[in-house]
Structures are given as structure tokens and as C-alpha cells.
Amino acid sequence: MIYLDHAATTPLDSDVLKAMQPYFNKLFANSGSIHSAGQEALAGIDKARQQVAHFLNCETNEVIFTSGATESNNLALTGIVDASDIKKPHIITSNIEHPAILEVVKNLKNRGVEVTILPVEHDGIVNTNVVQKEIKDNTILISIMYANNEIGTVQPIKEIGELIKKINEKRKNKIYFHTDATQAAGYLNCDTKSLKTDLLSLSGHKIYGPKGIGVLFVKKGTKIKPFQYGGHQEFNLRAGTLNTPGIVGIGEALSIVKKNRDVNNKRVQHLRDKLIEKTLKEIEGSHLNGSKTKRLPNNANISFDKIEGESIMLNLDFEGIEVSTGSACASGSLSPSYVLLALGLSHLQAHGSIRFSFGKENTIEDVNKTVEALKKIIKRLRLISPIK
Numbered sequence: 271m272i273y274l275d276h277a278a279t280t281p282l283d284s285d286v287l288k289a290m291q292p293y294f295n296k297l298f299a300n301s302g303s304i305h306s307a308g309q310e311a312l313a314g315i316d317k318a319r320q321q322v323a324h325f326l327n328c329e330t331n332e333v334i335f336t337s338g339a340t341e342s343n344n345l346a347l348t349g350i351v352d353a354s355d356i357k358k359p360h361i362i363t364s365n366i367e368h369p370a371i372l373e374v375v376k377n378l379k380n381r382g383v384e385v386t387i388l389p390v391e392h393d394g395i396v397n398t399n400v401v402q403k404e405i406k407d408n409t410i411l412i413s414i415m416y417a418n419n420e421i422g423t424v425q426p427i428k429e430i431g432e433l434i435k436k437i438n439e440k441r442k443n444k445i446y447f448h449t450d451a452t453q454a455a456g457y458l459n460c461d462t463k464s465l466k467t468d469l470l471s472l473s474g475h476k477i478y479g480p481k482g483i484g485v486l487f488v489k490k491g492t493k494i495k496p497f498q499y500g501g502h503q504e505f506n507l508r509a510g511t512l513n514t515p516g517i518v519g520i521g522e523a524l525s526i527v528k529k530n531r532d533v534n535n536k537r538v539q540h541l542r543d544k545l546i547e548k549t550l551k552e553i554e555g556s557h558l559n560g561s562k563t564k565r566l567p568n569n570a571n572i573s574f575d576k577i578e579g580e581s582i583m584l585n586l587d588f589e590g591i592e593v594s595t596g597s598a599c600a601s602g603s604l605s606p607s608y609v610l611l612a613l614g615l616s617h618l619q620a621h622g623s624i625r626f627s628f629g630k631e632n633t634i635e636d637v638n639k640t641v642e643a644l645k646k647i648i649k650r651l652r653l654i655s656p657i658k
């Protein structure tokens with residue numbers, strides 16, 4: 271099998287598994303218990319919190335463990351709105367966010383929140399000047415993803431963060447800045463001080479960590495309300511018994527990412543660039559979607575004229591090559607990707623797109639085999655395609 275779907279999820283790193291294992295049975299106690307066994311579990315959590323804080327360059331009490339990026343995004347957006355004393359608060363986001371942002375925003379709009387959804391340029395990048403133009407007196411929150419899950423485009427988060435900081439110096443009601451860094455965390459610098467973010471979401475299973483665990487960074491002094499009530503865990507912001515193995519796993523996964531990032535990025539980028547170069551050269555009517563340079567090192571999203579992405583994906587699957595059409599959450603639905611439509615692609619072009627996302631276990635042989643398989647499949651599909 272050649273797995274090229276790391277943007278959907280990654281395998282668990284063997285060192286992460288090793289770190290987690292004792293916490294399933296031997297060190298199973300509730301980290302909230304006062305007895306020694308509880309304190310041992312708490313020590314594992316404390317270590318992980320330090321690892322996460324080190325990764326984000328923040329304090330340990332600014333790290334909130336959640337069940338994943340979906341929950342982190344829900345807590346960030348709903349929590350800021352609920353804590354605001356502005357009568358009709360306004361929030362800004364972009365039209366290529368993951369559904370874990372866009373659906374929350376839709377829900378907030380139904381509750382009376384004013385919403386601005388920004389367009390992106392043809393290369394899939396948000397323009398900072400456009401962000402600035404949309405800021406109003408009642409704006410309380412701007413949420414822009416760090417990197418896109420379908421096309422891998424990287425947004426100017428630091429530039430937007432600096433802009434918001436400057437604007438905040440001159441206004442009474444603060445604008446909070448949130449970024450969904452779920453796809454970025456494995457590849458990009460997530461130093462919250464340099465990015466100037468107040469809130470940042472990430473998830474374990476995209477970075478060779480476990481599924482069902484995530485982080486929300488919440489900067490000290492942020493006015494935010496919980497949306498689930500119960501115990502006093504996570505500084506009163508996220509009630510519920512802590513998922514010790516998951517937390518230990520995400521801490522370990524992030525410290526491995528930080529240690530190996532430069533080497534790993536170079537490797538996957540080389541494979542990704544080879545795939546793009548060979549595909550665009552050897553397959554007529556193939557086009558790269560999204561900025562060529564401002565994108566994650568492991569992502570290639572390519573449209574193939576006159577054929578359906580679903581058929582390409584299924585044919586590649588028969589050959590043992592796993593890829594994706596659009597995001598995993600959208601696969602199975604027949605509507606074209608809203609992210610590709612946002613770039614200005616036609617419905618036809620958007621339907622013919624495949625996302626290849628590389629990971630640390632891929633090799634150059636994987637690239638060569640994939641391009642050879644693609645050439646054969648696309649030739650065959652075009653022969654039988656009703657689209658001329």
C-alpha cells in the first residue's frame with residue numbers, strides 16, 4: 271500500500287505509542303485523584319503539558335486539552351462569543367476554513383452573531399488588507415486557518431496577528447485572533463508569541479499522535495466561557511476526566527515534530543515536488559491548485575481535465591494507492607469541493623481534483639509508482655469519459 275492521505279490522518283509514531291502504553295493499564299488512575307496512583311497519572315499529564323507549552327512557546331496554564339481540533343474550534347469561537355458583552359458581536363473568518371469552523375460560524379449566525387466570511391485570492395491565500403477592511407467597531411474575533419486541509423495553502427498568520435495587535439492598541443473592545451493550526455502543526459512554526467495569536471487549535475492524529483485528543487491554546491487574560499459544564503478540569507474551561515494516554519501521546523508527538531521538523535519537511539517537500547513536476551509534465555491537462563510556494567511541504571492538489579476525481583481515486587485504490595478527493599469529511603458527497611470553487615475553479619475542474627498528502631514513511635519509489643499508475647488510469651478514463 272502507498273499511503274498518500276496524511277492530511278486525513280497519520281499513523282501513530284512507534285515512540286508515541288511506547289510513551290502512551292503504561293497509561294492504559296499500569297498508570298490508569300484518574301489524574302484528579304489525590305492518592306499516589308492519581309499523582310503518577312498527573313505527572314504524565316504535567317510532562318505533556320510542558321511539551322505542548324514548549325511547542326507553542328506559551329505557559330503551561332495556557333494549554334487546554336480537548337478531544338480534537340473540532341472541539342478546540344467550537345470552544346474557541348463559541349467561548350469568545352459567549353464571554354463578550356457586546357450586544358451584537360461581529361466575527362470574521364474565511365471561505366476555505368474546515369467545516370469545524372464554518373459550521374460553528376453558521377450556528378453562531380443563527381444565534382444573532384454578525385458574520386463576515388472573507389474570500390481568498392485565486393492562489394488560495396487570504397489578503398491581509400481585505401481582513402483589515404472588514405474590521406468593525408463590534409468585531410470581537412477573527413479566525414483564519416494556518417494551513418488549508420485540501421490545498422495546503424499557508425495563510426499569513428503572523429502578518430494578520432501583527433495587524434490585529436496594532437489595531438487593538440487603539441481600540442476599547444479587543445479583537446481576539448484564533449487560528450486553526452490542525453494541518454500546520456506538523457510542518458510550520460507554531461510559536462504563539464511570534465504569530466501573535468490569542469487562541470490556536472491543533473489535533474493529535476494529524477501529527478503521528480493518537481486520535482481523539484486535541485489542544486486549544488488560550489492566551490492568559492482571554493475572556494472566554496466554557497460550553498460544557500461539569501468538573502473543574504482544565505482551569506475550569508473544559509470539564510471531564512482527562513484522557514491521560516491521549517494527552518501523553520499528543521505531548522510526545524509534538525516534541526518529536528519539533529525535533530525533526532526541518533529534516534522531515536525537506537524530505538516530504540522533495541517527494542511532493544517530484545510528484546508535481548512529473549505529473550504536470552507527463553500528464554496533459556493536469557493543473558496544480560493553490561499557491562505553488564505558499565503551501566505545506568507535503569501537499570499537492572491536482573486537477574485533471576475531463577475526468578472525475580472520484581474515479582481516479584477508486585482506480586488508484588485498486589492499485590493500492592490511497593489518496594483523497596477534497597477533504598475526508600467531504601468525500602462520499604457528490605458536491606464539488608467548496609475550497610476549490612473558492613479559488614475560482616469551475617464545477618467540472620473541481621470535480622476532477624485529487625489531494626496527495628505525503629508523510630514521513632513515503633519514498634521516491636512511491637512517487638514513481640503513483641505517477642505511472644496515474645498515467646495509465648487517466649488515459650483509460652479519458653477514453654471512456656463523456657466529457658469531451
Ligand SMILES: Cc1ncc(COP(=O)(O)O)c(C=O)c1O
Nearest residue numbers: 338339340368370419452453473
Ligand atoms: C483544518 C482542520 N481543522 C479541523 C479538523 C478537525 O480535526 P479533528 O478530527 O481532530 O476534530 C481537521 C481535520 O481534518 C482539519 O483538517
